[in-house]
Amino acid sequence: xxxxxxxxxxxxxxxxxxxxxxxxxxxxxxxxxxxxxxxxxxxxxxxxxxxxxxxxxxxxxxxxxxxxxxxxxxxxxxxxxxxxxxxxxxxxxxxxxxxxxxxxxxxxxxxxxxxxxxxxxxxxxxxxxxxxxxxxxxxxxxxxxxxxxxxxxxxxxxxxxxxxxxxxxxxxxxxxxxxxxxxxxxxxxxxxxxxxxxxxxxxxxxxxxxxxxxxxxxxxxxxxxxxxxxxxxxxxxxxxxxxxxxxxxxxxxxxxxxxxxxxxxxxxxxxxxxxxxxxxxxxxxxxxxxxxxxxxxxxxxxxxxxxxxxxxxxxxxxxxxxxxxxxxxxxxxxxxxxxxxxxxxxxxxxxxxxxxxxxxxxxxxxxxxxxxxxxxxxxxxxxxxxxxxxxxxxxxxxxxxxxxxxxxxxxxxxxxxxxxxxxxxxxxxxxxxxxxxxxxxxxxxxxxxxxxxxx
Numbered sequence: 001x002x003x004x005x006x007x008x009x010x011x012x013x014x015x016x017x018x019x020x021x022x023x024x025x026x027x028x029x030x031x032x033x034x035x036x037x038x039x040x041x042x043x044x045x046x047x048x049x050x051x052x053x054x055x056x057x058x059x060x061x062x063x064x065x066x067x068x069x070x071x072x073x074x075x076x077x078x079x080x081x082x083x084x085x086x087x088x089x090x091x092x093x094x095x096x097x098x099x100x101x102x103x104x105x106x107x108x109x110x111x112x113x114x115x116x117x118x119x120x121x122x123x124x125x126x127x128x129x130x131x132x133x134x135x136x137x138x139x140x141x142x143x144x145x146x147x148x149x150x151x152x153x154x155x156x157x158x159x160x161x162x163x164x165x166x167x168x169x170x171x172x173x174x175x176x177x178x179x180x181x182x183x184x185x186x187x188x189x190x191x192x193x194x195x196x197x198x199x200x201x202x203x204x205x206x207x208x209x210x211x212x213x214x215x216x217x218x219x220x221x222x223x224x225x226x227x228x229x230x231x232x233x234x235x236x237x238x239x240x241x242x243x244x245x246x247x248x249x250x251x252x253x254x255x256x257x258x259x260x261x262x263x264x265x266x267x268x269x270x271x272x273x274x275x276x277x278x279x280x281x282x283x284x285x286x287x288x289x290x291x292x293x294x295x296x297x298x299x300x301x302x303x304x305x306x307x308x309x310x311x312x313x314x315x316x317x318x319x320x321x322x323x324x325x326x327x328x329x330x331x332x333x334x335x336x337x338x339x340x341x342x343x344x345x346x347x348x349x350x351x352x353x354x355x356x357x358x359x360x361x362x363x364x365x366x367x368x369x370x371x372x373x374x375x376x377x378x379x380x381x382x383x384x385x386x387x388x389x390x391x392x393x394x395x396x397x398x399x400x401x402x403x404x405x406x407x408x409x410x411x412x413x414x415x416x417x418x419x420x421x422x423x424x425x426x427x428x429x430x431x432x433x434x435x436x437x438x439x440x441x442x443x444x445x446x447x448x449x450x451x452x453x454x455x
Contacts, residue, residue: 058092340407347386
């Protein structure tokens with residue numbers, strides 16, 4: 001709750017909690033320590049409070065500013081009713097109550113400053129749940145990186161333990177995640193996920209220093225392999241950098257080990273299903289055309305300077321369709337548009353992209369009239385528009401082609417979607433770029449979002 005005077009307030013969408021530094025208010029610009037947060041709900045005020053334990057605090061290098069290791073959160077106005085939560089942090093403490101799950105907080109505690117390692121939730125008198133996190137400092141070359149390795153949560157007799165193993169020699173990325181669920185002290189479910197990366201299969205000597213691209217993943221549940229996937233890469237021109245080409249999923253027959261990594265290797269047998277093929281990629285690394293497992297070609301058209309999708313096409317390549325929404329024209333346009341921000345005031349010669357019969361669809365607005373939709377078959381080039389008539393959303397496509405287009409405002413907010421039937425959905429935004437209104441093709445309001453904002 002933020003207050004700037006009588007009847008002048010706004011409901012906060014989030015709170016920013018600052019660490020308490022002694023009794024002083026310090027931080028960037030002018031910030032204040034949160035010891036109490038008041039939430040206004042119509043006719044009542046609910047107060048959440050934060051208590052900072054000075055007895056367990058350590059000081060910084062100056063010896064004057066406390067670094068708190070324990071912060072207690074009391075939700076609501078009544079601790080006996082709502083309980084409380086104790087949160088423990090690594091802030092200079094060398095205590096023996098750090099987790100002992102394979103981490104090294106005790107040895108390198110200064111490296112973990114500010115990290116949380118325990119959270120206990122209580123009712124008015126009893127422990128209800130607890131969460132424990134262990135961390136590890138992994139040394140690599142002249143530096144180190146901090147990674148979470150274990151998280152244990154306990155509640156209502158159930159315990160869930162998540163363990164993460166990493167490639168500690170090179171990348172610092174996870175290689176195995178294991179989640180063990182227990183009830184009554186006995187394991188009843190174990191889920192593990194293995195990870196492999198591009199460099200493991202294409203560049204084991206790490207000559208390119210490309211370490212983070214995912215290439216292989218396998219999931220095991222209670223000892224049974226349930227799913228696996230693999231990504232085959234290639235160097236796409238003109239980037240000459242590895243990007244996905246084929247995506248495979250294991251079919252639960254045969255081996256779940258994938259070996260089709262190199263260009264000269266034999267594709268996998270029937271135990272691996274090709275689910276996606278990347279056919280084209282632009283010079284920004286954006287996928288412009290792919291083939292899905294059903295054999296359907298899907299094409300995307302992007303903005304020339306931004307990664308915004310202007311059109312999505314099914315059952316056709318880019319060369320087999322024509323599309324013009326006039327958003328990039330700098331002359332002969334009107335801001336009275338059916339889609340996006342602009343329509344054309346000039347005539348347009350529409351050329352067929354191939355032989356045979358195509359469908360031409362577009363929106364037109366003769367002088368003094370309303371927008372109307374046109375859809376006709378064409379067997380030759382045709383001229384449309386001009387003579388005071390506005391045109392917008394011009395499409396030429398073959399049979400069975402589905403084309404959806406998108407329009408944006410100057411803030412890159414999506415303001416119009418034109419479906420394969422030429423019907424348009426409109427979105428409007430408020431001054432904070434939040435979606436406010438959705439309208440149908442006839443600009444009737446179908447949804448209105450209200451935000452709790454006053455003055």
